[in-house]
Amino acid sequence: MEINSNSFRLMADNAGCGILIIGNDEKIIFANRHVNNAFKYPDVGLEGKPIDLLFPGQVFSPDSLSRIMFINPKGLDGSLEHKMQVDGYAADGSRFPVEIAYSTSVNDESIFICPFTEHNKVCKSEENKTNITKKWLALIGVINKAIISSLSEEALFNEICKVAVEIGRYEVCWVGKPDIETKLYNPVASYNATAQDYELLGKLKIDTNGPTSYVMQTGNHYFSNDFNNEVWSHDLKSYLWGRDFRSYLCLPFKLAGKAVATFNVYASDINTFDAEQVFFLDEISNSISFALDNLENEKNRQIINNKLTETIAFLNHSEAIAHIGSWRISFKTGEAFWSDETCRIYGYEPTPNALSYIDWISAVHPDDVAMVKKIDNEARKTLSRVEKEHRIIRKDGMLRYVRSISFFETNTDNVPIGMYGVIYDITDKKEMDDALSLSEANLRLIMDMVPQCIYVRDYAGRFKFANKNYAALFGLTPEELISLNFIELEAHLVGNYSIVSDSDREVISSGLSKRLELMPFTDKKGKHLIFNVLKTPFNMVGTKEVFVLGILDNITDQVIAETERTRMLEDVVKRNEGLQQFSYIVSHNLRSPVANIIGLINAMKTPGMLSHSRERLMEGLDKSVGKLDMVIKDMNSILQIREGVNEQKQEVVFADLVDTVKISLNTDAVDSINIVTDFSLVNHIFEIKSYIYSVFHNLIANSIKYRQPDIPLTIEISSKNMKDAVKLIFKDNGLGIDLKKNNDELFGLYKRFHNVAEGKGMGLYMVKTQVERMGGSIHVSSEVNAGTEFKIIISTKQL
Amino acid sequence: MTPDFVLIDDDDICNMLTEMMLFNIAPQSSVKLFNNSFDGWDYLASIADKELTNPLIIFLDINMPGLTGWDILDNLKLHGNQINKNCKVYMLTSSIDPKDKEKANNHELVKGFFEKPLINLNLKAFIDLGDQ
Known part of the structure; x- marks a missing residue:
């Protein structure tokens, strides 16, 4: 490796000690970062400068052409040739002791990295810096670990303080949560602080222009490598001075981007904090802030989680009580979440595991699968609410009816991605409904089967119920009759039926039943019917209104x-x-x-x-x-x-008849007979003439036969109109008949009551027989020796 | 002792026949004949309280206008205190109605019931019996 190569420099710069390489000319060939810094040549570097500059008058063994000097080595005693303690002179003229080791190994390309020793300040600081870098990284790791392990805020702060003091070799670290309003530091965690420190920190006031205020307000760090030069807070300054602290760093801990705490680091040296340390400490601050955010989030999450757990428990409980299950399915994965109750409804043990669409569709009754799928597919087109009832076969094989209501879940493009909904068991209701509709149908059937006509009407006359027989009277079905409004009713009600029935209203008003007998009624076909009617007040289930229930017994055939x-x-x-x-x-x-x-x-x-x-x-x-x-x-x-005659009915004029009878009886021959007639009210009848003649003849003849011998006979004959009948009255002043004695036999054949005249007991018998033959009746009233009156009523009603 | 007869019947032909029969079997007996029930009753009423020297046999028709045979029986029951002791009433009727016969047999004053016409043999036997 070439000395001047970048890779060598990187390695050397990151070595744990200072490295100097001196050439034969006693000039410095290479100095690493630590050396440059220690001797305060950071910018210009030491390459090319004479070694004498750093170690004046110091002779190094000239055994080799080039010497590699390790400043502040440790643990290399056995491998380095020379070791010594010398005084080093820095660029600013300051002098400091340096422990060095060196070797002459020009061609040796090995690089030795050795641990720091604590004897030498320069070496120590150099050594610290390198070590701290590593340890800061470790610290960040610790913090992250703390974050991950979700330590409490206090534990986290205490840990930070401890780690910072141990790694950074600081004197004191503490964390405060300053309150700008009360101007209190509010220390919450510390390491290496004395009880006095703590007490003092609790008492001191924040200087509004001081570092804490600055950090809290700006969220930026603040540091001073010699706070003696600073202008802020007298109290804190005097405290720091009193504790022999020289450097001070204040970092913000942020929660959601806002400073909520300060991390304070004190060191006894000046110039403790270089850019690198500050950078790392900033990193730590950020990590802590992140951790705080996380802690806060975690706290919130915990709260939400607790609430969620609570809510889910509540929901499960509610579902269990209401027997309503909920579910959710994702179309993408096919996985479905079933609530506990949903599981129970389907006969599964409640499970936190996701079930699938297959699980569900396999539970649907085979006959309902097509219907259910169809409904879902239809709804999917419009993404509308889905409501369906179907059968399921539970795990245990039981058949149940369920009703489900569901909605589609869509993504932002309105594409369905899932479904959610509720489901509940309606078997009981269904069975009840079925039973109810069955019993209703049965009731209806019975109502329609009974021969009676049955209806229910309200006071206004509207029909609320009618059975088939009743509606048929109007040529309608029950449904048609009930659906009619008043105008239509008017048109449909036939015969003698009216919308307003006084008796219906009377029953509703009085609350008393009413029985009407032999009520005539003409139905739609014009058939004349006769009913016995029972009307009774009636409260329909579910209403307070009183109706009238009418039951009509068709007794036409009976009548x-x-x-x-x-x-x-x-x-x-x-x-x-x-x-x-x-x-x-x-x-x-x-x-x-x-x-x-x-x-x-x-x-x-x-x-x-x-x-x-x-x-x-x-x-x-x-x-x-x-x-x-x-x-x-x-x-x-x-x-x-008796057998009837073939004679046709004809108009018979009473006056003419009397004349004929008079002639046949030759009444003119007898002076004392006076026949008075009054046919002014009715002068004729449409009947069988021979019968009417016989009646007139026999009654007049009888009067003549049984007249009182000493008194002139008067016969009064008159007629009257009656309803569907004509009344004829024959009255005389003759002998009369003792009716008390003879009433039974008066009209009997061959019954005679008088010996005074020839009679064979045939006349009245004939009269009675003929009158009855004409559908009439004959009545007699009489007093002995005063006279007799016959009343004959002949029906004119056409049968 | 020869009885006396009273015959009350509105049928003249029957009366003639009965009278003939009675004369034939008991020529010495007196026969009082009434074709009107009212007249018949008037006679009976006139002798009702009298002691009769001869037994009295009454032939009474049932079916007569105004006052029937039953009516006369009722009257006798009420008024014939003396006559009832010595008289025998026989109903004589053309009726073949069993009810009439039953009613007659149950009446305390009626001794017998004859359907018209009275036949010789019957009557002779009856008169002999009546004698005893």
């Missing part, structure tokens, strides 16, 4: 059947009466002439009887046969009435 039955019963009764009458006729009226005939013939057979009473017997036979014939004819005419 028709009932009517039919009644009619049949009446018919049967009539027929039975008829049969009884016939039985009576047979046992009495028919039997009577037959018995006589038998008796007469028997008498004729009796010896002597015929010759004796021939005339009388023959006459009796003749009369009996005639009577028999009459009864048979009567029976025939009665049967004809």
